[in-house]
Amino acid sequence: MEEARFRPYAGRVGLLFGRESKFNPYRGKTNPENIFRHAYAGGFSVHLVDGGHGQFFEDPHLPSLGAVVRGLLASASKPGQPDA
Numbered sequence: 001m002e003e004a005r006f007r008p009y010a011g012r013v014g015l016l017f018g019r020e021s022k023f024n025p026y027r028g029k030t031n032p033e034n035i036f037r038h039a040y041a042g043g044f045s046v047h048l049v050d051g052g053h054g055q056f057f058e059d060p061h062l063p064s065l066g067a068v069v070r071g072l073l074a075s076a077s078k079p080g081q082p083d084a
Contacts, residue, residue, distance in 0.1 A: 002053060006039040013044045014072045016065075020052040047072070 001016045002023040015036065017024040025032035026048070036044050047068040051061035 001056070006035055008039050009042070011040075011042040013040050013042070014068075015044055015046045016056075016068060017046070017048055018051045018053055018056060018061075019048045020055075023053055024048070045072075 002018065002021060003015070004023060017026070021027075025035075026046075036046070049056055049061065049068055050064035051058070055061050056065045
């Protein structure tokens with residue numbers, strides 16, 4: 001969740017960022033996809049949840065986070081399936 005440094009990892013990862021967060025790399029002028037492809041050789045998915053940094057676990061943003069986490073867990077239980 002909102003990692004500032006994207007450390008290389010060989011497996012597939014699900015990246016979560018707050019839509020309104022200052023750490024959301026999609027809010028800047030650069031495209032973070034190249035960085036993600038380089039860091040995550042096993043593939044990645046990006047999920048934007050409602051709220052800003054530090055607000056994910058509070059109402060009214062919790063349902064958005066819950067839906068993303070449920071989708072990621074469901075896809076992880078089905079090897080070979082793309083992330084939700």
